[in-house]
Amino acid sequence: MPIEIPKDKWPGSIRKVTLGATAAEGGTRAKTVTVGGQATMPYLHFEAPTPNQPVVAIEIKSRKPEDWSPLLAEVWGEAMADPAKWAKAAEAAGADLIVLALTLADTPDDAVKAVKSVLGATGLPVIVWGPGQAEKDNELLVPVAEAAKGEKLVLGLCEDKNYRTIVATAMANGHLIQCRTPMDVNLAKQLNILITDMGLPADRILMDPTTGALGYGIEYGYSVMERLRLAALQGDSMTQMPLIVTPGFEAWKAKESKVGEGVPAAWGNWKERAVHWETLTAAALMESGADILILRHPESVKRIKAAISELVTA
Amino acid sequence: MTNHTITFTLADSKTVTVQARTGSLLSEAARQAGVEIGQPCGGQGRCGRCLVQVTAGPVRRRSTLRLANEDIQQGFALACQTVIEGDAAVFVPPQEKIERRLTTDRVAAEVSVPAGYEYSHAQTVRRVHLTLKSPSMDDQTDDWSRLQTALRTQLGINDTGISLGLMQKISAILREGEWRVTAILATMNPETPETSPTRIVALQPGHVDEYSPLWGIAVDIGTTTVSLWLVDLVSGQARAQVAEYNGQIARGEDVISRIVYAGKDGGADEMRSLVLGTINGLLETACKRVKASPQEVVKAAISGNSTMIHLLLGIPAGNIRLSPFITAVNHPPLLTGIETGLAIATDAIVDCLPGVASYVGADITAGVLSSGLNNAEEVTLFLDVGTNGETVLGNRDWLVTCACSAGPAFEGAGVIHGMRATAGAIEEVWINSETYEPGLRVIGGGKPKGICGSGLISLLAEMLLTGILDKGGNVALTVNSKRVREGDHGPEYVVVWGAETETGQDIVISHVDVDNLMRAKAAIYAGFTMLAQQVDFKLEDVHKILIGGSFGKYINVEKAVQIGLLPDVPWERFEFLGNTSVRGAYYALLDWRERENIRQIASRMTYIELSADNTFYDAFMSAMFLPHTDMDKFPSVSAALNKSS
Numbered sequence: 001m002p003i004e005i006p007k008d009k010w011p012g013s014i015r016k017v018t019l020g021a022t023a024a025e026g027g028t029r030a031k032t033v034t035v036g037g038q039a040t041m042p043y044l045h046f047e048a049p050t051p052n053q054p055v056v057a058i059e060i061k062s063r064k065p066e067d068w069s070p071l072l073a074e075v076w077g078e079a080m081a082d083p084a085k086w087a088k089a090a091e092a093a094g095a096d097l098i099v100l101a102l103t104l105a106d107t108p109d110d111a112v113k114a115v116k117s118v119l120g121a122t123g124l125p126v127i128v129w130g131p132g133q134a135e136k137d138n139e140l141l142v143p144v145a146e147a148a149k150g151e152k153l154v155l156g157l158c159e160d161k162n163y164r165t166i167v168a169t170a171m172a173n174g175h176l177i178q179c180r181t182p183m184d185v186n187l188a189k190q191l192n193i194l195i196t197d198m199g200l201p202a203d204r205i206l207m208d209p210t211t212g213a214l215g216y217g218i219e220y221g222y223s224v225m226e227r228l229r230l231a232a233l234q235g236d237s238m239t240q241m242p243l244i245v246t247p248g249f250e251a252w253k254a255k256e257s258k259v260g261e262g263v264p265a266a267w268g269n270w271k272e273r274a275v276h277w278e279t280l281t282a283a284a285l286m287e288s289g290a291d292i293l294i295l296r297h298p299e300s301v302k303r304i305k306a307a308i309s310e311l312v313t314a
Numbered sequence: 315m316t317n318h319t320i321t322f323t324l325a326d327s328k329t330v331t332v333q334a335r336t337g338s339l340l341s342e343a344a345r346q347a348g349v350e351i352g353q354p355c356g357g358q359g360r361c362g363r364c365l366v367q368v369t370a371g372p373v374r375r376r377s378t379l380r381l382a383n384e385d386i387q388q389g390f391a392l393a394c395q396t397v398i399e400g401d402a403a404v405f406v407p408p409q410e411k412i413e414r415r416l417t418t419d420r421v422a423a424e425v426s427v428p429a430g431y432e433y434s435h436a437q438t439v440r441r442v443h444l445t446l447k448s449p450s451m452d453d454q455t456d457d458w459s460r461l462q463t464a465l466r467t468q469l470g471i472n473d474t475g476i477s478l479g480l481m482q483k484i485s486a487i488l489r490e491g492e493w494r495v496t497a498i499l500a501t502m503n504p505e506t507p508e509t510s511p512t513r514i515v516a517l518q519p520g521h522v523d524e525y526s527p528l529w530g531i532a533v534d535i536g537t538t539t540v541s542l543w544l545v546d547l548v549s550g551q552a553r554a555q556v557a558e559y560n561g562q563i564a565r566g567e568d569v570i571s572r573i574v575y576a577g578k579d580g581g582a583d584e585m586r587s588l589v590l591g592t593i594n595g596l597l598e599t600a601c602k603r604v605k606a607s608p609q610e611v612v613k614a615a616i617s618g619n620s621t622m623i624h625l626l627l628g629i630p631a632g633n634i635r636l637s638p639f640i641t642a643v644n645h646p647p648l649l650t651g652i653e654t655g656l657a658i659a660t661d662a663i664v665d666c667l668p669g670v671a672s673y674v675g676a677d678i679t680a681g682v683l684s685s686g687l688n689n690a691e692e693v694t695l696f697l698d699v700g701t702n703g704e705t706v707l708g709n710r711d712w713l714v715t716c717a718c719s720a721g722p723a724f725e726g727a728g729v730i731h732g733m734r735a736t737a738g739a740i741e742e743v744w745i746n747s748e749t750y751e752p753g754l755r756v757i758g759g760g761k762p763k764g765i766c767g768s769g770l771i772s773l774l775a776e777m778l779l780t781g782i783l784d785k786g787g788n789v790a791l792t793v794n795s796k797r798v799r800e801g802d803h804g805p806e807y808v809v810v811w812g813a814e815t816e817t818g819q820d821i822v823i824s825h826v827d828v829d830n831l832m833r834a835k836a837a838i839y840a841g842f843t844m845l846a847q848q849v850d851f852k853l854e855d856v857h858k859i860l861i862g863g864s865f866g867k868y869i870n871v872e873k874a875v876q877i878g879l880l881p882d883v884p885w886e887r888f889e890f891l892g893n894t895s896v897r898g899a900y901y902a903l904l905d906w907r908e909r910e911n912i913r914q915i916a917s918r919m920t921y922i923e924l925s926a927d928n929t930f931y932d933a934f935m936s937a938m939f940l941p942h943t944d945m946d947k948f949p950s951v952s953a954a955l956n957k958s959s
Contacts, residue, residue, distance in 0.1 A: 160786050186935040186943045193943070194786050 007047050010233035013039040014291075015203050015240045016052065019097060019154055019176060020125025026150035026174070030123025033096055035206075035291040036242040041229065042289045043311050053312045054286055056301050057097035057127060057294045058090035059248055062106055062114035069258050071274050072296055083114045084121035091122045093298035094305055099127040102140050106131070111140040112147045119148065127154040127178065127294075134162040145169040154178050154206060154244075160191050167198050178244055180208040183220055185227045185239075192238045206292065207241040213250035213257075214281045221245075225288040243289055247282035248296035279303045286311075319401045322349045323369075325408040334398050340366065340373065341393040349406055354744030354753020357394035358958075360779070361744040363753070364393040371402025380872075420861070420869050420890035425543075427550035428901060428908075436905035437547055439500045439613050439663060441528055443521045444468055446493040457484050461495070465512075471499070473511040477661050479652065480514060491519030498528065498612050500663045502648075504906040515612045515661045527553070527604075529611045531658070532903045533593060534677060534896035535618030535626060536560060537569055537701035538722035539734060539864045540592045541896040544600035547613065550904050554600035557734065557864070557893075559727065561588035562625070567728060568701060568719050569621040569673075573635045576625055585625045586655070593626075594657040611658035614651070615903035616666045617895045619675035619702055620644065623666050627654065639672040639923075645916070665909070667902055668916040673717035678704045679916045680898025682713065683908060685860045685891055688915050692857030695842060698894065699724050699767075699863035699879070703838035705845050706919070707856075713919045714849055718841035718930070723834040724767040725864050729827040730803065733764030734864070738816055740769040741868055743809065745776040747958060750795035752776075752809055763816040765809065765823070767865045773809065773823060774831055775876035778940045779958045782807055785940045787828045803827075835879040836937035841924065843881075844933050848922050853881045862894030875951060878941030882948045 014036040021027025037051035064080045079085040087098050100118050102111045115128055128144055130137030141155050142165065156178030158166045163179065170177045179195060181187040188209050196202050209228060211221030225243055232240040251257050257277040260270035267273060278300040282293045286308065295301050317333045320343045324330070334343040341364055344351045355361035362380040368389040376395040378386055393404075434440070444464040447453060455463070458481065465471040476484075488495055496518040503510035527546035534541045537560065544554040562585055565575045576582045597608045616623070620641050624631035627649075629642045645668035651658040658664075669675035678698060682688050687696045689710050696706040703720035706713055726732030726739070733739050737758035743765075744753040752773075756762045765773060777783040782793050789805035791798060797808040804825035812820045846853050859880065861869060871888040874880040880888065891897070902909040924930040941948045 161788065164790070164792065184935055186932070186938070189943050190786055190939050193939075193945070194784050194788075197785065 005046060008040065009047075010039060010235075012233050012235035012237070012240060013037065014229075014232055014242055017176065017203050017206060017242050019127075019152060021150055021152040021174075025152075027152055028119060029125055029151065032152070033125050038289075040233065042287060045312075050312055052291075054291055054293060054308050055096035056094065056304055056308075057099045057292055058093060058095040058298075058301060059099040059101060059246075059294050059296055060086040060090055060118075061101045061103060062110065063103050065103075068296075069252055069274065070260075071257075071271055072252065075298060084117040087118045087122045087124075090298075091124055094301050095124060097127060097292065098122055098124050099129065099294050101129045102131055102144075104131045104133065104136055106140060108140055108143040111144050115144050115148055115153075119151065125152065125154075127156060129156045129178075132157065134159075137162065138165040141166055142169045145173040145175055148175070149173040152176060156180065157208065158191070158195065160187070160194065163191065163195055164198070167195050167200050170204065171198070171200050176204040176206060178206045178208050180210055183210045183212075183217075183224050185224055185231065188224075188228055189231070189236070189238045192241060196238070202237065202241065205241045206244040207239075208244045208246070211245050211247065211250060211281075211285055213247070213254045214277055214284070215256065216250065216254055218281060218284055222284055222288045225285065225290065229289040242291035244292040244294070245285045245290045246294045247285055248278055248294050248300070251278035251281040252296055275299045275303075283307055318371075318398055320347070320371075320398065321403045322347055323403065323405045324349065325406065336399060338398050339394060340368075340391070340396040340398060340402075340404060343398060344393055344404075344406070351393050351406060352753065353394055354746065355776075356746035356748050358747060359392055359395040360747075360954075360958075361753070362392060363744065365390060365407065366393050366396075367391075367405040367407060368396070369403045369405055372400040373397060373402055374399055420871055420888060421867055425552050425555070425897065425900070428904065431550040431904060433548050433550065436907070438504045438906050439498055439515060439528065439530075439547060441522065441524065441548075442469060442497050442499060443524070444495050444497055446488065446495065448493050457488055461488070461497075465497075470508060471512050472509075475511065475513045477514075477650070479660050480517060484517065487517045487519050491521075494520050496520065496522040500613070513661070513663075515663060516659050527606070529601075529606055530613040530615070530903050531597065531600075531611055532896055532899035533614060533616045533618075534680075534893060534899055535589060535593070535616065535622040536677070536725070536864065536895070537572070537619065537622060538563065538567075538725040538727050540589070540596060541864070541893050542593065542596040542600055543896060543900055544597075544604060544606070544611075545900060545903060547904065552900060554603040556596045556600045557736075558592055558596055559734065560622075561592040563722075563727060564588075567722055569619065570635055570719070572625060573621060573631045577630075577632050582625070582628055582630065586628045589622070589626050590655045597657055608657045609659055611651075611662055613663045613903060614656060614658060614665065615899040615909075616664065617676045617680040617899040617902075619677050620669045620672050621675070623669070623675060627666070634672040641669070641672050644669045644671070645913070665902070667899060667909075668913050670715065670916050670919045671921040673702065674704060674715050674919065674921050676899075676912075676916075677895035678706060678715060678717075679912050679919070680896075680902065681862050681894035682706055682898070682915050682919075683912050684894045684897035684901060685862065687860065688713065688911065688918075690858070693851065693855070694858045694860060695846075695853070695856045696860045696862065696894075697838065697842060697880075699838060699861060699865070701725065703834075703841050705838075705842040707842070707845050707849065707851065713915070714845060714922055715919050716841055716845045716848075716922045716924050718837045718924055720834040720837040720841075721830060723827075723830045724770065726764065726766050726770070728830050729765070729770060730824055731764045731809070731821045732770065732827070733766055735766035735768065735867070738763035739766035740764070740773075740809065740821070741766055742870065743769055743773040743776055745780045745782070747780045750780060750782065750793060750797055752797075754810065761814065761816040762810050762821060764821060767863065768869045770823075770827075770831055771877060771879065772870050772873040774828065774940070775873035777807060777823075777828075778876065779954060781958075783828065783940065787825075787832045787940060789825050789828070831877075832938055832940070835877055836934050839878055839881075839937040839942070840930060840933035843937075844924055844930055845922060854883055856883070857887070859883065859888050860894075861888060861890045862892065864893055865890070867892065875948070876941060876954065878937060878939070878948065878951075882941075882950050
């Protein structure tokens with residue numbers, strides 16, 4: 001007996017957002033990356049095609065991070081001391097995008113220099129994060145946005161108490177923004193409203209709903225993403241932004257990845273466990289609808305990219 | 315361009331005439347004529363304060379949003395929205411007449427004695443004159459029996475009780491009045507007064523004038539504000555109405571922190587004496603106004619949320635806070651003045667009205683009574699905008715209720731320059747959308763001291779509409795005005811410069827204040843939307859929305875909708891009732907049948923616990939935005955925001 005699979009038809013869809021600009025579009029990128037466009041829940045190919053598959057970004061920093069796990073230092077080696085080299089290595093490791101995180105030690109000149117050197121070293125679209133303190137973010141991101149005018153960078157992180165300056169400079173210089181809210185559907189939507197109220201077109205916003213690592217609240221992050229996606233498909237235009245998440249940052253904070261000593265023997269091989277932790281965190285988020293996954297370890301990148309291609313060709 | 319003659323007639327009958335061109339505005343002609351017409355919103359047709367009456371001549375109204383049809387027929391028009399099309403005559407009404415004409419404004423009804431109030435039928439206490447036989451060697455009956463005999467033979471009362479305190483005074487009083495005595499009696503069962511047990515509440519020597527006042531008090535113990543009405547039980551009139559912040563505020567802003575404090579060593583006694591201090595202080599103030607003594611008060615009806623009643627009576631309130639949230643008592647028995655510690659007559663009847671549950675107390679049952687919701691034919695929503703945002707939905711057939719902690723912001727507490735709605739409080743604010751300069755209305759008309767609840771509502775809405783606040787409640791420091799600045803508590807807006815205030819200090823509203831107000835309005839909005847959802851009723855189908863709260867006399871419903879405190883339904887559905895709890899207590903104080911109605915209301919209400927799952931939190935977060943995250947629920951506000959931006 002033939003079984004008919006029930007199909008949902010949604011009134012809404014996710015906005016297409018393009019990162020980066022080629023020379024023809026006023027930038028210097030070798031290629032652009034487009035995410036979004038889905039008209040159904042993730043990977044339900046029988047309901048609607050997935051026009052743009054999830055992409056992987058690799059996070060690098062403007063200065064060598066001292067607090068990263070030795071496992072990451074081991075795999076990136078010397079490149080960590082030079083953002084241009086690190087960006088090249090990341091591209092070679094399979095990244096679709098580069099995230100350049102600026103640090104508190106950077107001056108505006110340092111920040112501009114780091115961004116320019118990364119833009120020179122790679123043809124991939126670039127996401128630039130401030131160090132995460134409102135005033136310092138504004139101080140660094142404004143000159144960066146001006147120096148890279150037309151590149152269609154993504155500037156982050158915009159939060160509800162700190163969005164005006166970043167949004168204003170993104171509008172003036174043709175960039176995108178990554179806006180972050182603390183794991184709440186309403187807060188995510190509210191920040192999108194505030195930002196579009198300022199006049200930034202909705203197709204220049206990536207939504208970062210915040211997540212936790214495996215074992216550290218990932219279920220909550222997962223369900224917030226799922227609810228955002230459901231609201232978007234139901235036609236709520238202020239939740240139809242593509243989702244960008246940071247499983248690398250979250251997973252490498254977890255004791256299970258970070259620490260190799262003083263843990264139970266049953267936890268097994270540290271390096272394997274650490275990569276598993278990052279991969280599993282990322283895979284769960286991917287399945288809940290993430291469009292951009294930001295990772296740290298090249299092995300995780302490889303595994304996640306394999307998982308993506310299996311899911312989209314299934 | 316043709317010139318037309320415009321004649322303005324002022325309230326004092328003076329007239330001024332000017333020439334104005336076709337297509338110019340009445341407000342421009344008024345300015346030219348030197349006629350003062352308020353335009354605090356900057357002439358955008360937002361505030362309605364430039365209301366005038368066109369008595370003759372052709373004009374065209376660009377907007378009639380704020381006017382009722384009959385007012386338009388009578389020629390009323392907003393000067394800033396009225397285009398001159400010919401010679402016209404215009405009457406400029408005095409400012410205080412204007413507010414009642416606007417469809418957005420709600421003024422609480424004055425208190426009046428309930429129609430048909432008859433002391434002899436409605437009261438449970440009464441004053442009687444007795445004349446006793448003098449004792450002699452032939453009649454050695456004891457004083458108390460002698461008094462009982464008089465009650466039996468003169469009034470047919472067989473079962474009379476008396477306290478030891480009064481017994482100690484009987485002999486002296488009887489002799490002082492030479493065996494003529496006035497007794498204040500309380501009937502324990504007013505349905506059958508003839509056979510009801512009776513208690514003597516007070517005795518006075520001689521025969522006191524039958525129609526002289528017999529004093530009672532109606533009290534509402536709010537978490538933030540305590541209100542007291544001193545009532546003459548004979549005429550039924552409320553002769554003095556006073557209010558003050560609850561002295562317990564210093565020990566916690568909400569009921570939970572009060573309960574926690576009362577649970578500490580000595581805490582319960584302290585809480586009790588703090589609230590007694592507030593009530594007794596109010597009692598003294600009220601009595602002074604009518605030249606009475608607190609000791610003459612023979613009956614009290616007390617309303618308040620369950621926690622407040624527990625703390626007043628010194629009953630441990632700890633279980634109210636803990637699951638499954640059980641009170642010690644929802645319906646206390648009749649008590650006396652001395653037991654409760656109120657500074658009224660020792661044997662006065664103290665009647666604490668019945669509540670429903672831990673978080674739905676007598677303030678709500680009394681509120682429902684005074685709002686008339688229990689008799690409504692159509693489905694009606696009753697909102698008590700107080701520290702505990704209680705909501706009741708229903709009609710004469712069914713009543714459901716819920717409560718949610720909103721905090722004291724709308725009572726002016728927890729806001730730096732907030733105050734109660736008394737003289738000196740800013741009760742209305744309009745902000746000019748070009749200059750960001752505010753126009754104010756101050757209660758009593760003097761220099762402003764602070765901002766009360768209704769002022770805070772209109773201030774918040776105006777800041778949103780003029781772009782000083784974003785929808786997230788952030789103050790936009792980018793606004794080009796020296797009134798918007800970085801202050802001690804973060805970004806703030808200066809409502810009044812120090813030079814113009816009572817205290818000499820700037821009156822400001824800070825980011826923190828905005829946040830507190832948003833939390834309060836979000837809790838209340840989430841409460842009633844969840845309640846409606848629970849019984850599967852659409853808010854837009856609610857026939858009437860009754861608003862209670864300590865806002866003073868006034869609330870602008872348009873502004874309350876704009877901040878998302880009230881739902882976006884047509885303005886005419888709203889009714890503002892003022893403090894419904896104390897009003898309910900007043901009705902119960904006067905008439906035992908109303909008292910019985912409150913008991914029935916309490917037994918009929920179904921309480922819905924909102925904390926049972928996390929949908930309330932979701933609704934709350936969704937409402938933590940101006941006006942709301944889901945803008946589709948606020949079409950009129952969307953339109954106003956689009957127009958102003």
